[in-house]
Amino acid sequence: MLNAVKLTDIIAPSFYEVHHAVKQDTATHFLLGGGRGSTKSSFTPTEIVLGMISDPNANALALRKVKDTLRESVYESFVWAIEKLGLAHLFDMPASTLRITYKPTGQRIIFRGADNPIKIKSLRLRKGFFKFVWYEEADEFSVEDIRSINQTALRGGDGYKVFYTYNPPKSRKRWVHEYRNNPPASWFVHHSTYLGVPREWLGEQFFIEAETLRQRNELAYRHEYLGEDVGTGGEVFKNLTLRRISDDEIAKFDRIKRGLDFGFAAHPTHYGVMHYDATRRRLYIFYELHKVGMSNRALDNSIKAENKSNARVTADSAEPRTISELRNLGLNIAGAKKGPDSVDHGIKFLQDLDEIIIDPIRCPNTAREFDGYELEPDGNGGWKEGYPDRDNHSIDAVRYAMESEIRGPAISF
Structure with a gap:
């Protein structure tokens, strides 16, 4: 069933190198920054679903800093990816529960908010391990949050893949700036924009809105659409x-x-x-x-x-x-x-x-x-x-x- 779907119709050209890096196991942590419409938040669940159906012991944990934002963001992104891959009939996606199950094996995608870290520490799986972890809006998490969650989630298996997606924050105090400029070992850093996405995927109006903002406020355009680090204006050292x-x-x-x-x-x-x-x-x-x-x-x-x-x-x-x-x-x-x-x-x-x-x-x-x-x-x-x-x-x-x-x-x- 999956063979009938061309991945080039789902994964934007700007993410081909990331896809190959995941497939070839060249990194554990993937720091994916970019502007609006860059498709980083649709690439990530697609990659996780593909990884789960190829490994019967692989489960996934998807996180937002605040629990209330889970359904309208990461959950809907997984639903989109599963449907685009033509696999909806193989997944149980109850509207009333923030959990997705792969029917053939019982593998699960679990959703959690980091505003209650105790519940994350108590996570248990009946089968397999958390091979995939996704931090959406990763800049909202602290390094301590991430370290604690990873220590809980990344155990009992191998080949882990941890994804951190974010729009560059204006404040340079966020940890993503440091990791982007100086990535630790086993980290893969990638930056994407809407300019690397097929025009028909986003629709003509998206490009009209982007161009309008560019003409009206170029600094805001560079930050929002190009995902550039433009700062807050309060940076002390600009040299x-x-x-x-x-x-x-x-x-x-x-x-x-x-x-x-x-x-x-x-x-x-x-x-x-x-x-x-x-x-x-x-x-x-x-x-x-x-x-x-x-x-x-x-x-x-x-x-x-x-x-x-x-x-x-x-x-x-x-x-x-x-x-x-x-x-x-x-x-x-x-x-x-x-x-x-x-x-x-x-x-x-x-x-x-x-x-x-x-x-x-x-x-x-x-x-x-x-x-x-x-x-x-x-x-x-x-x-x-x-x-x-x-x-x-x-x-x-x-x-x-x-x-x-x-x-x-x-x-x-």
């Missing part, structure tokens, strides 16, 4: 480049600066190493130490392991006792000379650089904090004054490291 910094580049760096922000309680200590190209006004950040609960001796050993020449480290002067102890251990360390507006001066200096280049592989926490650092909204469409004092450990360490450049001849840092 970032996240890319690999090669060993050859690092070998030529000759203006190395080191900064240290002390941690406390649950807050991490952050040590950063960077090179400043003053001629081109470029800052290269290529080494970090980011850890909670470090003793002063362990911190000293870790810094000396990187800083073999014991060059100067500039640290947060609010911790004179810690600086004194590290100095007694032999570390070449001094406190930053803070002034009344040191935070503003430091951040504005960094904002004015032509480019801040961060290696997201060597410095994942630095990349995350700089990329996600945003002003606080004031609730009226604007922004609160001042810079938020959170998730900025690496930013503080960079400010301390760059104090001699920031202070200049007139500014008291």
Whole structure:
């Protein structure tokens, strides 16, 4: 029955590579971002249904952050996929229950909202395992939500496929931005738009609406239809480049600066190493130490392991006792000379650089904090004054490291 259906009539050309990656088992996690009409939310249930009928032990778990949104989104998407594949007679899809069963084997597609994580932890199957998991609007989930759910669902089998579909959020604080720019091992990242979908699938009116928005508000069009990361307008650092910094580049760096922000309680200590190209006004950040609960001796050993020449480290002067102890251990360390507006001066200096280049592989926490650092909204469409004092450990360490450049001849840092 399935042979009578051409997959090219259901899967858009832009998803052929993802289909092959799923089929060839080249990844476990599939991060599928895109704009409106990209068909990512119809591709995913199609792929899951195909996988289930080829493996009699495979079940699926489909999730939304809020339970009330399940029926009109992921459930209807599965119904659509099953009908398009010509398999409706083989699936039990009761309108009154959020559950779909494959009649020949009893395999199930189960739907859950993550607003009640206890129920997810208690999930049990009579047969088989959850081979497929789908997070729709994945940016609404936290990394902790996903980790907990995956730990519950991904057990008792193999060949798992986890799909994360989302429209790029404006806020860069969402985890999908970090994973898209720096995907972990076993992750497949894909971006799609309506421009890769056959025109007749979406209908002429869809394209008319898209073009109308493009002409009226290009930024909104790029975000909604092209799925671009256009930001909220509250991003502090708009001069970032996240890319690999090669060993050859690092070998030529000759203006190395080191900064240290002390941690406390649950807050991490952050040590950063960077090179400043003053001629081109470029800052290269290529080494970090980011850890909670470090003793002063362990911190000293870790810094000396990187800083073999014991060059100067500039640290947060609010911790004179810690600086004194590290100095007694032999570390070449001094406190930053803070002034009344040191935070503003430091951040504005960094904002004015032509480019801040961060290696997201060597410095994942630095990349995350700089990329996600945003002003606080004031609730009226604007922004609160001042810079938020959170998730900025690496930013503080960079400010301390760059104090001699920031202070200049007139500014008291």
